[in-house]
Amino acid sequence: MTTLHEARGLTMHKRLPITILAGHLGHGGAEGVVVALAEGLSRMNFEVTILLRGRWIARAIPPGIEIVMLRGTSDRQRVRELQSMWHRRPPKIAISHLTEVNIQTLHARQRLAKDFPVVVVEHTMPSRLINDYTGGGWIYKRNLLRKVRKYYREADAVIALCESAAVDISELAHMPRNKVITINNPVIPSDIDQHMDEMSGHPWLDSTSGINVVLAAGRFAPEKNFEMLIRAFKKVHTARPDTRLVILGAGECGRNYERLADELGIAGYIAFPGHISNIYAFMSRASVFALPSIIEGVPNVLVEALACEIPIVATDSLGGNRELLMNGVYGTLIPLGDEDSFASAIISAIENRPTTEGYRERVKDFEVDSSINKYAQLISELTEKGNANAKST
Template identity: 35%
Template sequence: MVNTGPIAFYVPSLTVGGAERVTVSVANGLAKRGYEVDLVVSFNSGAFREEVAEEVTIVDLGTTKIPVLGIGASVPCLSRYLSARSPAILFSQMTYANDIYLVSQLVARSDTVSIGTIHNTLGMQEEPKEKFVQLLQRLLAGQADQFVAVSEGVAESVVEHVGIDREKVTVLHNPIPVRDVQQQARESVDHRWLDSPEHEVILGVGRLERAKNFSSFLRAFAQLHSNRPQTRAIVVGKGSKRSELEALAVELGIEDIVSFPGFVDNPYGYMGSASVLAMSSIHEGLPTVLIEALACGCQVVATDCPSGPAEILNNGEYGRLTPVGDDAALADAIEATLESPLSGERLIKRANDFAPDAVIDEYETFIHQYVKPATREPDETGAESPVAF
């Protein structure tokens, strides 16, 4: 075992989400390389619970669910964990979890190296609660030793909105399990259009929420379909905007050529068979859906939103970029991609830059900048019996 002392990650729960997936992947990767890893959760539930490696110790804070306070109720338990366990370094995940952790560290007077991880571009939030969380992050920023941003664009937003120097922000990309994605992409999925050689399927994948801007996707598809009647659209995902999007499809007269299958267990099967994946987002952090599509050899078109698409696609080298909200430009880019697709092998090669081994190498280098070898023997770990505080 690597004798650094405990490496900890704090995430509110293990429900399905991009940050949660990344956290589990990084924790598993470090544990498999011999590090002593704690995965600290406020609520020990969610689909990703089953994906945690047996080498990782799950620390269940057993937070009481209190209306309004939310994970703020975790502060006493998280403080006790810090005092009792004294992890060498802790990565908290997402802005609101960063705030809760930094408050807990103040209460515990812990000397754990504190790393706040930012997964989305700051400054794009509109809800009062989100703005308050971001303000609190700014007030607590001095308590953190370093921030990790998942892309260069996110790093720039952290500097601007948290008010810290660029030297205090490190970019560490999200690991994408490229081989697993490719394996699942080869599995068949039950959708009539994907099995039909006469159709060109334009795929959208993501939460059906405002930030993903699927209304622009539908308007762009309607324009595309007028030129290419063989096209069909599939929008995979669930969210509060579904009924609104279905109504828009009716308004555009495309309800019979657009499918909303909702959440699916294997979106990669869709990516492996689609002609183009189109991303219409207003803002992102590091949109893993683009990397996953590249891993499947699927052609990609994306809005040049903050942040991540231009970084992933290398300013258009691996997929066309369009202005946010420009439906006509998105339609034209999809059509141009259908006419002149890139080599699938080239897309897959790009996806490998984000494969787990490469990213875990970056995390190891980062950790070793802050953590000195522990003087005590590490405790035995294992996720079979979650630890409670």
């Protein structure tokens, strides 16, 4: 595999200015990808600026990366601000993440006389996101769909995280399928084994007393479906009193989860540690990883669980779960809404641990170096094409 050091040859001798756009840098998986991408490209001698439309930064920013926050509070203000900024100093290429930011980026580029490539990265299944989960009512959803169809076709490349998402984007945006490419997220660090060997700091996981921990992680939001997991765990704990449930993360639904656990009489067997710095230490010591989501793109936590070779129980939700788990070869897929089967699958994984050999090999393309090299190759192709077009005019 080409290393980051070897891939430096893909860049020009002069440091290329690249702008990566995102909503914020909170604890979500997409935000983690933004930071990993920025760090990887910076190490390849790109001049990286992260441009944010929100002020939430909960992640360490690697040295040498500039952070710029837009002042505008409305879509129109942000587009004009981008337009003004890029009129003075356009980037060599812009890479935008998440639907609304993608639209604003493409709109701003369209209004400029200057031309530079724009790559947009879609982190989920946009049709399901727009139809079921985006707030703002039907008028907002209709307008968002219209903008996706208007602007995504103007992108120089659209990146999807899995094949099913690529098809969804192509159909939703009415754009050629070959214009949507798949690049896996940069998720797995080169020193993953070192992270796995560290202690988690949680007594249930670091204990040698025979406790079986069911682990889950994600934003505490309705689409993550942790309420179903808590109800299913009630059944698991009834059958296996040696089990405990640990849910990592935070968000709007946290208090609802705590109340539900209390109502079910299992509050003493569920822990909510919040955000932690080393998820691999937790995964390497858990008995089962559970992913109950209603919708996902390609969930980074599922990639991380596969890399740790832990038994997996996941919902067969719309998105990348089925594709990533190879139709159940690398974990157990349960139909959405089937709480009893979800509980039974967890119990089965504890009592009859399935073989997890080959799980890490399945997610080899999610290694940070592998993913960053693919981004670098795309950047090289698009910038060279842009240079050729400029010379011909």
